[in-house]
């Protein structure tokens with residue numbers, strides 16, 4: 001095979017002894033579409049191009065496993081730099097790498113350790129890349145820690161699908177961990193349910209009511225939130241809080257501890273302060289490779305339903321019934337609260353007019369008076385509202401009806 | 405300087421965390437300093453230095469295990485260099501697999517001590533003092549060992565209860581299993597999902613007095629909306645009992661009425677604390693009980709008959725039994741969940757619970773002192789604290805010798821009915837191991853028929869192989885010696901995680917076989 005000659009330099013005899021056992025012959029349960037033998041090995045080693053998003057805990061595992069499996073052309077995107085707290089699990093990084101870009105260091109490490117593998121890093125955001133970039137890959141694997149980035153990637157891959165071009169369908173594997181727990185799923189854009197379809201399954205992040213924080217703190221967490229949400233902007237004005245800056249954490253800790261002492265609340269520590277303001281999720285090396293529970297070992301596989309009214313892959317408008325007295329501002333609050341929508345700063349419009357736009361400032365100002373108006377004055381029963389947000393690469397259609 | 409800052413500088417003493425704390429921050433949130441210290445004092449022996457073995461070790465070196473030894477006499481082959489991330493490609497071929505593995509694993513964490521031992525397991529077992537050498541490890545992990553040496557190792561480590569637990573790991577392609585051999589494993593800090601009871605159905609005197617002393621009728625409206633639900637429930641329950649022969653609500657109708665009584669106390673329709681009390685009303689009629697698992701501990705033979713060499717766990721359980729006999733319940737929790745309340749009402753209630761919990765702990769210490777013959781210093785305050793806090797979730801696991809299942813005909817027949825999927829994988833892997841041991845001399849070639857015959861021998865006469873066996877054996881026949889990178893990574897995670905649970909004595913490890921099938925993506929326990 002001539003196509004193999006360039007990479008075969010590194011493929012010493014016996015190199016793939018282990019993996020070849022499952023590539024040379026099909027097993028009793030392999031998919032009938034799996035054609036064992038040279039074809040699949042050639043595709044895997046010489047043709048496949050894989051994109052890994054995230055070079056954190058999961059990303060390091062994924063990169064090493066892909067390389068050992070025989071993939072030779074791997075790309076990795078990550079916008080973060082290495083922090084000392086990554087070193088307990090992100091095994092491609094060392095103390096000397098702290099401060100350097102994760103994508104670059106991870107790529108270099110893999111290339112040094114596994115001969116003949118080309119890993120192309122990109123130190124930046126997934127949003128920097130356009131459709132043509134994503135179209136070049138055969139598979140996208142996500143090891144991300146942010147819901148926002150997952151939604152963006154998911155929507156982008158669904159939008160990429162052109163029914164005329166089968167190659168435009170890019171399978172996405174999405175993984176995530178939390179402490180001893182983890183999950184992974186395969187998304188075939190437009191065919192299976194997508195990430196957006198199951199958004200309502202996410203746990204809501206703990207949010208403390210502002211009145212508790214301001215008036216009736218009871219837990220050390222309430223004091224820490226007070227320090228970061230209310231005291232920081234009051235004392236420091238526009239200066240942005242950097243949760244990675246030990247001086248900033250130190251300030252928050254002291255302020256929180258003082259408030260706790262004032263209210264006789266125990267338990268404010270440096271570690272808790274950091275945990276609350278950074279919304280830290282515990283993480284260890286072992287979980288990044290597995291799905292395991294804390295009580296023995298436990299795993300569970302299930303199929304998600306594709307939602308017809310999924311704003312990304314469904315195509316149908318979401319039906320929403322509101323009171324005829326509901327104002328635009330109240331509708332926005334409902335949208336922010338809704339677990340299956342989760343939009344932080346929604347802008348609303350109909351096909352003919354703008355109802356409320358969050359940006360730019362001139363339009364925000366121009367549409368602000370609408371906030372107090374009743375939705376029923378602006379949208380007829382059965383009318384549709386388009387909801388957009390700058391963080392999401394898609395819009396959501398709401399079909400509005402009114403309670404009697 | 406603002407007033408806030410001025411008052412705080414004098415008050416706070418904790419300074420920014422050091423580098424080690426920062427490095428381990430994310431895991432300290434899971435097992436705290438006590439777990440970390442146990443991990444750092446642990447000594448792990450891993451027998452064989454293949455891809456699965458280094459993958460397991462990676463997940464123990466990163467979180468900072470104290471010491472590990474790789475025992476492996478073999479040189480690196482080109483096949484090893486292709487699938488093991490802790491080898492340096494062709495540069496490692498011909499060198500010692502143990503030495504190369506140790507060198508590259510240690511690069512990840514300079515706080516860890518590692519040693520390569522190029523003897524074979526047989527050599528160790530045949531050497532005088534070999535047994536004692538093995539006994540000095542905290543945990544032994546054996547990966548892909550041949551049947552003969554594995555059985556010897558398992559037998560030696562089973563001889564004494566004080567010998568380390570043995571983790572046996574067997575991968576073949578997409579299938580794998582691992583087993584932990586231990587006599588017993590006790591867990592105080594099991595990290596249960598359920599909290600300790602607030603004992604609202606049997607309020608302690610100070611709580612009852614406090615709840616009865618409140619003048620709800622004439623209370624300030626703001627205060628009224630901030631009385632914690634615990635206090636409301638205690639009050640409503642006490643009033644209820646006065647008119648119901650001293651009993652809490654007994655049936656659905658009474659429970660509805662009880663909830664109505666709570667809501668009837670509201671001064672305004674939107675008092676959230678009363679809504680919370682209604683939602684939590686079940687706590688008033690749910691009897692505080694000692695969990696059946698804890699009760700079973702009280703009757704355990706080792707608890708009933710003290711021994712001079714027993715672990716502190718048994719003394720603590722004996723003391724707990726005594727405590728429960730006296731008070732009728734487990735020690736009261738000192739942790740109050742958050743609830744709608746003003747700061748002062750919440751802090752007052754918290755203080756009531758803390759004070760009472762402290763008093764009950766004193767009573768418990770008395771019981772413990774009796775159980776220890778006066779000297780409780782050996783047990784230590786931290787352990788007593790942890791024990792009292794976790795007294796509702798104590799775990800005692802009794803394990804079995806490696807391969808005990810294979811000799812237990814009754815259990816095997818039962819497993820064909822209840823866990824056929826898991827048993828099928830186990831039988832296929834056991835058949836492979838038996839076959840490989842024999843084929844060394846017989847020269848027979850591996851086939852589905854040969855493995856099926858081996859597996860059938862493992863079952864009692866007349867018992868049919870599970871339906872799923874055919875698929876499993878097909879999988880094993882095509883990849884009998886494959887250590888796939890993904891399977892190795894998954895096992896590396898699973899085994900390391902169970903090892904950490906064993907070492908830290910936190911969380912609950914498996915008791916039996918963990919079976920892995922990566923074709924269908926499931927894990928199960930057999």
Ligand SMILES: [Zn+2]
Pocket residue numbers: 193194195196197198307310311312313314
């Ligand atoms: Zn969808």
